Amino acid sequence: MNPVRKDQNLCICEKCEFKNVIFQFLKEEDIFDLCDNKEERNFRKGEIINLEGDRIIDFKYLKKGLVKIYRRSANGDEQVITITRPFEFVSNMSIFSEERYRYSVSALEDSTVCVVSLDFMKALFSKNGALTLGLLSKVSQVSDHIISQSLEIRNKNLVGRVAYVLLFFAKDIYSSRVFDLPVSRKEVADFISMSTANVIRTLSDFKRDGIINVDGKTIEITDMSKLEMIARRG
Amino acid sequence: MNPVRKDQNLCICEKCEFKNVIFQFLKEEDIFDLCDNKEERNFRKGEIINLEGDRIIDFKYLKKGLVKIYRRSANGDEQVITITRPFEFVSNMSIFSEERYRYSVSALEDSTVCVVSLDFMKALFSKNGALTLGLLSKVSQVSDHIISQSLEIRNKNLVGRVAYVLLFFAKDIYSSRVFDLPVSRKEVADFISMSTANVIRTLSDFKRDGIINVDGKTIEITDMSKLEMIARRG
């Protein structure tokens, strides 16, 4: 162990929650090493973390906050791929297969990202198969989730999609029947591939039918089972 | 090296094309070992290679042929996720993160699949970081491809989707302007999330407009640039 590092309190990675996600196979000395090479960065709500087309030079993961993964489609408008919390990787997917980001990532809440040089991580992964297998498992989980989400959205109609997205926020993101929508109506529309006007109209319909309460960004699901039925049917 | 294995000709893995995809980091002794543990299986056109919900016990990859990856959606109908050639993994994605297959895979042409016990592969990956990193890179490439394909399909309209799928077959699958559609009209519809009737109608329209020639399963793209324009616009 590095003598300079005798004072273990200097290394906060040791106590990082993320350690349990994929780093459980890391030896202590590697953790200290990682600690020396990592950098924590804070992003304000609205700030861009990764930009589509930029060169990938860092391994990043979301420690705290909420982010939107999106891309600009051929005709220029935005397409939201998914919205996610820690510890789904921020620079997920393409990081080890592409030289540049295929998707942008921006902060929907004030967020903390842990940044490590990609070369450093590659070296670490190269010498530790179990660690890499853990990452692989995690990466494929994340990808699978995005794929099935996209497939789900594709075989629902308008009302089904809106119901789906409301349940997505309530269950996956906030674990609460009441929540503040972290995105605009337009972003919801870009997420479920529908027009903004129709998303709003459908929310109004749900409100009229006593399924939800809407007050600006605040949404309360009042009839969960009905909403779930609509999501299933639609 | 294992003395029994002196005769290197017994090991065909050494010459397998797949070796270059992710196994370039494998030591010679591991290749022989793999050779002893692998099994090649042939599937006839139409046969099922993986069934959604089945327990995953093998690592499989497609050596030869053409396959369809699909799932059954909540309301019972089939949803085609993608169609792919070697060496995109057959038991891709969920293999290291799930216990059971999330998607089915069936053969669209007579296909050859190489099968190795998952436990054996896990052991191999655990002790070889570089190898695992190669797999990780490949897996994320495949996932990325499926994700962007799904996103592309989602922001096109009917004609754009049909044009897209024709170009997909011509470029990605057959590398030819003329090809035999390996799937039914219904399966095309299930792939692009449209109704069968409208897929057929659109093909007829394209034919009427001199963009393609259709004779049963055989399709010839006669006006490539027009088709590409429709795919981009739609």
Add this chain to the structure above:
DNA sequence: CGCGGCTTTGATGTTCATCAAGTAAAGTGG
């Protein structure tokens, strides 16, 4: 207090699924 962006609602036309009815092709059993 006025400007610009986000939201909301209505009206309109387009796009698409669905139904139906008919034809072609591909299996299946005698």
Add this chain to the structure above:
DNA sequence: CCACTTTACTTGATGAACATCAAAGCCGCG
């Protein structure tokens, strides 16, 4: 190998679902 059955394909007609356009209300911010 032919009659029979089933499955795939095709086209038209209809109505439902959805995008688009337009106009007005709201809200935050300079």
